[in-house]
Amino acid sequence: MKNNADFLEKVFAIVERIPRGKVTTYGAIANAIGMGKSARLVGWAMHQSFLCERDIPAHRVVNRAGLLTGKHHFGGENVMADLLRQEGIEVENDKIKDFRKHFWNPDF
DNA sequence: GACTTGACAATCC
DNA sequence: AGGATTGCCAAGT
Secondary structure, three states, X not given: OOHHHHHHHHHHHHHHHOOOOOEXXXXXXXXXXXXXXXXXXXXXXXXXHHHOOOOOOHHHEEOOOOEOHHHHHHOOOOHHHHHHHHOOOOEEOOEEOOHHHHXXXXXX
C-alpha cells in the first residue's frame, strides 16, 4: 500500500509541477492527493523535501493565507520571500500579495 | 510504548 | 468578527 511513500511522491510531483510565478497551499495539495483533511502532512512532506536531494520549490508552497510560514526553514529570514520575488510574485511582509491571483490549483 | 510537536485547515463558540 | 478547539498523520523525544 505504500501509504507514506506514495503520499510523499504525490506531494513532490505536485510541487514540482507548480509553474514559475505561481503558488499553492498545503490544503490544496492535500486535497488533490486525497488527504484533504491532513494539510499538516503536506508540511511534513515539505520538510522531507529539504532532506531529499530533489529540487522541490517549496518556496512556492504557502499556507492558505498566502503567508510564508516556512521561510524560517529555508536557512534564512528573507530567502523564501526573495525567491518568490524572483519568480515575479509580489511579497510583502513575508506574505504574498494578490495571493489569490498567483494561486495555482493542482488540477491534474 | 506513550506523549508531544509540527512548513495547516476547518469548525465552533 | 475574532479567538479557541478539534481533526489529521507521521516523526521525534
